[in-house]
Amino acid sequence: MKQGKPAKSATSGKPAKAAAAGKPAKPESHLAMVRRARRINRELAEIYPYAHPELDFRNPFELLVATVLSAQTTDLRVNQTTPALFAAYPTPEDMAAAVPEELEELIRPTGFFRAKAKSLIGLSASLRDNFGGEVPGRLADLVTLPGVGRKTANVVLGNAFGVPGITVDTHFGRLVRRWKWTEQEDPEKVEAEIAAIFPKSEWTMLSHRVVFHGRRICHARKPACGACPIAPLCPSYGEGETDPEKARKLLKYEMGGQPGQRLSPPPDYPGRPAPPLGAG
Numbered sequence: 001m002k003q004g005k006p007a008k009s010a011t012s013g014k015p016a017k018a019a020a021a022g023k024p025a026k027p028e029s030h031l032a033m034v035r036r037a038r039r040i041n042r043e044l045a046e047i048y049p050y051a052h053p054e055l056d057f058r059n060p061f062e063l064l065v066a067t068v069l070s071a072q073t074t075d076l077r078v079n080q081t082t083p084a085l086f087a088a089y090p091t092p093e094d095m096a097a098a099v100p101e102e103l104e105e106l107i108r109p110t111g112f113f114r115a116k117a118k119s120l121i122g123l124s125a126s127l128r129d130n131f132g133g134e135v136p137g138r139l140a141d142l143v144t145l146p147g148v149g150r151k152t153a154n155v156v157l158g159n160a161f162g163v164p165g166i167t168v169d170t171h172f173g174r175l176v177r178r179w180k181w182t183e184q185e186d187p188e189k190v191e192a193e194i195a196a197i198f199p200k201s202e203w204t205m206l207s208h209r210v211v212f213h214g215r216r217i218c219h220a221r222k223p224a225c226g227a228c229p230i231a232p233l234c235p236s237y238g239e240g241e242t243d244p245e246k247a248r249k250l251l252k253y254e255m256g257g258q259p260g261q262r263l264s265p266p267p268d269y270p271g272r273p274a275p276p277l278g279a280g
Contacts, residue, residue, distance in 0.1 A: 055078060077110055219240070
């Protein structure tokens with residue numbers, strides 16, 4: 001299997017924050033920021049050549065349902081829950097006719113199960129009644145479905161239909177602000193500003209790479225700065241652990257030698273599949 005570029009110590013390059021030590025830092029021009037952002041994307045493509053959506057799915061409907069379930073929980077927990085869910089309700093017609101209490105019980109592990117069950121039954125009924133039982137391939141149509149916003153729509157479009165889109169989840173928003181690509185907090189404004197930096201053809205894979213990096217290295221509370229391969233390009237270097245040995249202990253998933261979030265990862269994924277629900 002293809003292996004990503006191993007994490008290297010920040011000492012291999014001069015972090016952006018420390019580049020002008022002892023001198024007042026000059027404000028970065030917009031052009032310089034764009035060049036740095038595009039270089040980070042190229043570096044991430046080498047580090048995570050296997051970056052992919054971390055939800056298990058076999059068709060657009062399964063991806064849509066899994067993405068709705070992923071709110072306020074981990075992709076791992078969703079992946080551990082959906083096998084039984086899709087065995088019981090394999091099509092929109094089946095899910096639209098579900099008894100709410102029975103559906104709620106199946107998705108209980110993902111949290112907020114009553115609200116999510118209502119959304120799943122509603123979106124399934126809309127697919128059945130308005131779209132011939134098929135998931136539409138247009139953003140304008142997807143966002144009319146109950147429980148589906150731009151983030152969910154972009155996940156489905158990018159990964160089930162090959163339509164480029166930027167998915168602004170908590171990891172993506174956190175990292176692009178940490179890297180000073182934007183100061184926006186509103187997801188739609190973040191999406192618009194980042195879209196202006198990169199070619200459209202890069203949007204979907206950029207989203208995967210940034211999310212992968214946020215989950216594996218650049219964590220919210222304790223980023224592993226000392227084990228980060230893009231530390232020389234990061235203006236926020238030093239917010240986390242800078243000691244290489246201590247930082248390596250913070251690495252997650254395949255970077256830390258642990259299972260990933262998917263029970264059925266792609267063939268080129270270098271890590272171990274996650275265990276099914278209740279398997280430890």
